Amino acid sequence: MRYSAARFSHHALRPFMSSSQEDSIMAADSGHVFPIPPHLTRHGAVGKPRRPDGDPVAELKQITRFEPIPNPAPQQLAVPFSVFDPARSKAAESAGKLVFHCVGDVGGVNGAATQQAIADAMEEQLTTAKAADKPAFFYVLGDLVYFNGQQRLYKQEFYEPYQYYRALIFAIPGNHDGDTHVRKGDEPDTEPSLFGFFQNFCDSAPRHASPYRMSMTQPYPYWTLEAPFVSIIGLYSNVEGSLDARGRSDQQFFLEAQLKAAAKDKRLLVTVHHPPYSLDSAHGGCPDILNALERAFQASGRTPDAVLSGHVHNYQRFSVGSSKLPYIVAGAGGYAHDARSMHKVQKNLRAKTKDKAKPKPIQTTLEGVVLETYHDEEPGFLRITVSKRSIDFEYYLVPFDDSPVTLFDTFSV
Numbered sequence: 001m002r003y004s005a006a007r008f009s010h011h012a013l014r015p016f017m018s019s020s021q022e023d024s025i026m027a028a029d030s031g032h033v034f035p036i037p038p039h040l041t042r043h044g045a046v047g048k049p050r051r052p053d054g055d056p057v058a059e060l061k062q063i064t065r066f067e068p069i070p071n072p073a074p075q076q077l078a079v080p081f082s083v084f085d086p087a088r089s090k091a092a093e094s095a096g097k098l099v100f101h102c103v104g105d106v107g108g109v110n111g112a113a114t115q116q117a118i119a120d121a122m123e124e125q126l127t128t129a130k131a132a133d134k135p136a137f138f139y140v141l142g143d144l145v146y147f148n149g150q151q152r153l154y155k156q157e158f159y160e161p162y163q164y165y166r167a168l169i170f171a172i173p174g175n176h177d178g179d180t181h182v183r184k185g186d187e188p189d190t191e192p193s194l195f196g197f198f199q200n201f202c203d204s205a206p207r208h209a210s211p212y213r214m215s216m217t218q219p220y221p222y223w224t225l226e227a228p229f230v231s232i233i234g235l236y237s238n239v240e241g242s243l244d245a246r247g248r249s250d251q252q253f254f255l256e257a258q259l260k261a262a263a264k265d266k267r268l269l270v271t272v273h274h275p276p277y278s279l280d281s282a283h284g285g286c287p288d289i290l291n292a293l294e295r296a297f298q299a300s301g302r303t304p305d306a307v308l309s310g311h312v313h314n315y316q317r318f319s320v321g322s323s324k325l326p327y328i329v330a331g332a333g334g335y336a337h338d339a340r341s342m343h344k345v346q347k348n349l350r351a352k353t354k355d356k357a358k359p360k361p362i363q364t365t366l367e368g369v370v371l372e373t374y375h376d377e378e379p380g381f382l383r384i385t386v387s388k389r390s391i392d393f394e395y396y397l398v399p400f401d402d403s404p405v406t407l408f409d410t411f412s413v
Helices: 005-011 018-028 088-095 115-127 149-158 195-202 250-261 287-300 348-351
Strands: 079-080 098-103 138-140 168-171 223-227 232-234 267-271 306-309 315-320 325-330 369-375 381-388 391-397 406-412
Touching: 115 381, 138 267, 149 195, 168 195, 232 250, 250 287, 287 406, 325 381, 325 391, 369 406
Parallel strands: 079 223, 098 138, 138 168, 232 267, 267 306, 306 325
Antiparallel strands: 098 381, 223 232, 315 325, 315 369, 381 391, 391 406
């Protein structure tokens, strides 16, 4: 599935801006280096138009903020799971399958109840499953803490909620893990971008980050986990949904190289915080990420078995192209603390899919892109089982009203 260049042609000169550049260019009365779109005046933005119903990709932004990763990338960015947990890696190989949990947007800054309920549900699966079915780890799709990724927030929003989850937790960062712009009324953020993420997930050696859990030693914010039966390429989509700064291609080249190098006899997943497709009414899919993925798939000659994202606080499952490639949004991991804070699918589309138990598939405005199902009322998490034969996905709902955890969606590739 490819985009026509004409759709985004008027954004061709869209620059990446530092904070100071962004402020100055928005204050300028003249001398703009890009066309002023209809919703901008000489005083800046006066709102933005809503996407048409069924359009799963947002328009490119005129000005995109980019926070450089403060530390250089190491040479080795792919790490075997056996390096982190030899026993569970060996157990998965013996069982002939790997099971793990996955969801994004977990930080319970609005209160820990929802995040804790999801953690408890995952813990229940971890402790009660038969040995071969026990999840080997939890993989977070970004936004671990809110709103600026500070180190001091990890105790309350990460270590405390998962203190009884007795398996490793891996992660990619989300926009709130790297953002240094504070909201009105928040304390100043004096740390470099991604400081908390590096301290807790990219440490030079395991240390007691809390009484319950050691820090992780992932190589970098973007990296590849080589697990039994599956390679998981994790990307960092920065603060506004882009892999690289203007004029750079470091992460793009990493993605293409990892796709080319991925073992043909293993399954392949790509994770990235900002979703390429979304029919929610707030964000929409991220065009920079979509284009980056499509370029990498074409250049490498390799397409993953699925793409997993967060950022949007609901669950959506798209199928794309003739191969029905799944693009999954799973961003209701704890930040959204009530039904109103969930990101709703576009209003008119929701009205046409009233069967809450299992919404009907929605054909988007893009040929070959179908929203197969969604749930935007309650939080939940993914349980993923990988074998040589297939990848089996299960999405569980954890209702706000403390009703029993239920299986909402299941599919295989």
